[in-house]
Amino acid sequence: xxxxxxxxxxxxxxxQDRPPRRRLTPYWLLLPGLAWLVVFFVVxxxxxxxxxxxxxxxxxxxxxxxxxxxxxxxLSEYKWHFVRSFGFSAIATLxxxxxxxxxxxxxxxxxxxxxxxxxxxxxxAPFFTSFLIxxxxxxxxxxxxxxxxxxxxxxxxxxxxxxxxxxxxxRLLATPLAVICGLTYNFLPFxxxxxxxxxxxxxxxxxEAAGDLYARPFTTFRKVTFPISLPGVVAGTLLTFIxxxxxxxxxxxxxxxxxxxxxxxxxxxxxxxxxYPTAAALSFILMALILGMVTVYMxxxxxxxxx
Amino acid sequence: MTEQLREAATAGGDVRLTGIGKTxxxxxxxxxxxxxxxxxxxxxxxxxxxxxxxxxxxxxxGLEEPTSGTVLIGGQDVTALPPYKRxxxxxxxxxxxxxxxxxxxxxxxxxxxxxxxxxxKQVEExxxxxxxxxxxxxxxxxxSGGQQQRVAVARALINHPQVLLLDEPLGALDLKLxxxxxxxxxxxxxxxxxxxxHVTHDQEEAMTMADTIAVMNGGRVEQxxxxxxxxENPGSTFVANFLGQSNLxxxxxxxxxxxxxxxxxxxxRLAMPKARCATEASSVYLGVRPEKITIAxxxxxxxxxxxxxxxxxxDSSFIGVSTQYVVRAETxxxxxxxxxxxxxxxxxxxxxxxxxxxxxxxSFGLDAAxxxxxxxxxxxx
Ligand SMILES: Nc1ncnc2c1ncn2[C@@H]1O[C@H](COP(=O)(O)OP(=O)(O)OP(=O)(O)O)[C@@H](O)[C@H]1O
Ligand SMILES: [Mg+2]
Numbered sequence: 001x002x003x004x005x006x007x008x009x010x011x012x013x014x015x016q017d018r019p020p021r022r023r024l025t026p027y028w029l030l031l032p033g034l035a036w037l038v039v040f041f042v043v044x045x046x047x048x049x050x051x052x053x054x055x056x057x058x059x060x061x062x063x064x065x066x067x068x069x070x071x072x073x074x075l076s077e078y079k080w081h082f083v084r085s086f087g088f089s090a091i092a093t094l095x096x097x098x099x100x101x102x103x104x105x106x107x108x109x110x111x112x113x114x115x116x117x118x119x120x121x122x123x124x125a126p127f128f129t130s131f132l133i134x135x136x137x138x139x140x141x142x143x144x145x146x147x148x149x150x151x152x153x154x155x156x157x158x159x160x161x162x163x164x165x166x167x168x169x170x171r172l173l174a175t176p177l178a179v180i181c182g183l184t185y186n187f188l189p190f191x192x193x194x195x196x197x198x199x200x201x202x203x204x205x206x207x208e209a210a211g212d213l214y215a216r217p218f219t220t221f222r223k224v225t226f227p228i229s230l231p232g233v234v235a236g237t238l239l240t241f242i243x244x245x246x247x248x249x250x251x252x253x254x255x256x257x258x259x260x261x262x263x264x265x266x267x268x269x270x271x272x273x274x275x276y277p278t279a280a281a282l283s284f285i286l287m288a289l290i291l292g293m294v295t296v297y298m299x300x301x302x303x304x305x306x307x
Numbered sequence: 308m309t310e311q312l313r314e315a316a317t318a319g320g321d322v323r324l325t326g327i328g329k330t331x332x333x334x335x336x337x338x339x340x341x342x343x344x345x346x347x348x349x350x351x352x353x354x355x356x357x358x359x360x361x362x363x364x365x366x367x368x369g370l371e372e373p374t375s376g377t378v379l380i381g382g383q384d385v386t387a388l389p390p391y392k393r394x395x396x397x398x399x400x401x402x403x404x405x406x407x408x409x410x411x412x413x414x415x416x417x418x419x420x421x422x423x424x425x426x427x428k429q430v431e432e433x434x435x436x437x438x439x440x441x442x443x444x445x446x447x448x449x450x451s452g453g454q455q456q457r458v459a460v461a462r463a464l465i466n467h468p469q470v471l472l473l474d475e476p477l478g479a480l481d482l483k484l485x486x487x488x489x490x491x492x493x494x495x496x497x498x499x500x501x502x503x504x505h506v507t508h509d510q511e512e513a514m515t516m517a518d519t520i521a522v523m524n525g526g527r528v529e530q531x532x533x534x535x536x537x538x539e540n541p542g543s544t545f546v547a548n549f550l551g552q553s554n555l556x557x558x559x560x561x562x563x564x565x566x567x568x569x570x571x572x573x574x575x576r577l578a579m580p581k582a583r584c585a586t587e588a589s590s591v592y593l594g595v596r597p598e599k600i601t602i603a604x605x606x607x608x609x610x611x612x613x614x615x616x617x618x619x620x621x622d623s624s625f626i627g628v629s630t631q632y633v634v635r636a637e638t639x640x641x642x643x644x645x646x647x648x649x650x651x652x653x654x655x656x657x658x659x660x661x662x663x664x665x666x667x668x669x670s671f672g673l674d675a676a677x678x679x680x681x682x683x684x685x686x687x688x
Contacts (some may be wrong), residue, residue: 209399
């Protein structure tokens with residue numbers, strides 16, 4: 001009791017009159033996080049930036065020569081890798097949305113409490129095995145004599161995808177479609193979870209109110225549920241699109257050299273060609289492009305209004 | 308707009324519930340009940356928290372599927388119709404405003420769904436009516452609770468439904484605004500003649516606004532009638548205690564004389580009109596409202612033919628227009644007495660011996676087989 005009585009007056013002291021130590025407390029608390037950022041983000045970034053502007057070779061050593069044309073050369077050499085990266089991940093993101101939204105909707109509104117947890121666990125269950133193993137498993141699933149290819153062949157669907165250039169030679173493996181499937185599968189949980197979170201927060205009374213105000217179920221979805229879940233859609237698409245654009249495992253394991261994405265190029269430059277400046281420059285270009293696209297997208301989606 | 312509303316109303320807004328009931332598993336929320344709400348009336352469902360008011364309302368709106376029975380609106384069986392096909396609109400207990408739409412679009416929602424013309428004009432008129440004109444472009448979370456509630460009322464009312472269902476629409480308002488909105492709602496209702504079904508647990512609100520009140524208790528309609536009727540002739544101890552305050556005195560019927568029942572309670576000999584006794588039993592509660600009793604010093608003269616009980620003042624509290632006394636009567640109960648402050652008798656302080664007397668015609672009788680404290684705060688707790 002006495003303790004609170006003594007502590008109380010400090011609460012009315014205006015901010016600028018407080019003892020300096022107290023005012024600094026929040027900053028001290030930020031320190032570990034800031035240190036982490038400096039060591040693991042800022043330093044590598046500066047290091048990479050400097051690498052990207054160096055010239056030389058591994059044997060003779062690299063010199064910082066402010067060689068900006070590395071950027072231009074890298075971009076013109078690998079422009080199709082960029083196009084494929086963004087193309088594949090955009091399609092995969094749309095597929096994730098198309099698959100993930102109904103699933104998230106079902107979990108949030110239709111499933112009973114028990115089933116809700118079961119399905120959520122199933123959604124994250126793939127994370128219990130490694131990314132690599134899961135992608136390798138898809139190699140088996142999509143293999144030429146596998147049931148998937150045979151079924152699709154029997155339905156003549158592969159001729160269709162051949163015609164639009166998603167597959168070649170009546171097979172799935174080593175085609176753009178396989179890479180897209182892999183990306184979709186691997187990043188689906190990153191779409192479902194934010195969607196579920198935003199849908200689950202919606203008061204079911206809003207659906208009732210819409211119904212009471214003459215909205216049919218589909219209109220209710222279009223005018224009430226979907227607009228309210230937009231922040232989840234934005235978060236889900238970003239969480240899917242960004243990592244998918246930089247991914248190289250799916251293209252490596254499920255594609256052929258002609259499906260290589262920008263991640264593969266960076267990996268090759270760093271680990272095989274040992275051309276560090278080009279690899280670093282590619283990384284920066286990728287980052288800049290993603291940042292640009294995300295900014296435009298966020299502007300369009302008007303998230304500030306929504307959240 | 309009033310014209311259109313009236314047109315909608317005359318299309319027939321009788322609500323008829325027959326044998327409608329709802330159970331959740333083994334729990335009965337609403338026992339099968341029959342209820343007719345005449346077209347154009349202001350009908351109040353009154354009852355304590357959890358007695359099934361909201362459930363009943365939701366069954367009329369089509370938001371809850373009844374376990375048994377049928378719902379008829381204007382002669383049409385709507386039991387199987389989804390909510391968006393019923394000619395009713397609801398003001399939800401929790402408002403349920405659309406958070407992503409501004410006030411204007413919230414109110415316009417129903418009109419837009421039915422492809423109405425001149426939405427803008429109608430919405431502006433409606434917002435004017437609930438005094439929210441300047442707030443049209445705000446989002447619901449930028450309004451106070453009372454303002455949100457008015458949006459909820461406007462959003463339902465603008466659709467000119469045959470029946471408007473209101474689930475405690477004034478619960479979040481302060482007393483002044485509440486009174487103002489009560490008058491406003493009542494004015495709208497009489498003006499346009501829409502059937503209002505109004506759920507409330509505020510008995511004063513129900514009595515001032517409604518033409519007919521149904522008092523619900525534990526999933527049943529305990530009694531139904533005009534406010535004054537229910538107040539003067541409660542049919543059960545629950546109604547007697549829930550609507551206003553009652554003094555209930557256990558008594559035995561000893562005989563009858565020209566339309567009156569003669570009773571004995573403790574030592575006192577009392578009487579009440581036979582017509583106002585709701586039971587044939589010989590053990591009854593004699594009820595009398597606190598404001599009907601006159602309190603006087605023990606030595607005062609009491610006119611012949613009045614019910615008369617002596618006692619001692621236990622407590623007196625001055626509340627401005629009146630003084631409330633609690634008197635321990637010779638029969639053993641504590642009786643409440645409200646006395647207007649005209650000539651206050653200063654001798655009536657705690658401990659003073661007094662005599663209570665009232666016109667026997669102001670007594671009512673109830674079956675003593677019921678719990679005497681049903682419907683009081685203590686019984687619910
Ligand atoms: N979905 C449900 N499952 C189980 N029981 C329920 C459900 N909905 C309501 N009930 C129960 O039914 C009873 C009636 O509920 P209802 O909402 O109709 O009460 P109410 O009269 O509107 O109360 P209040 O004045 O507090 O709003 C309550 O006892 C409640 O616990
Ligand atoms: Mg309720």
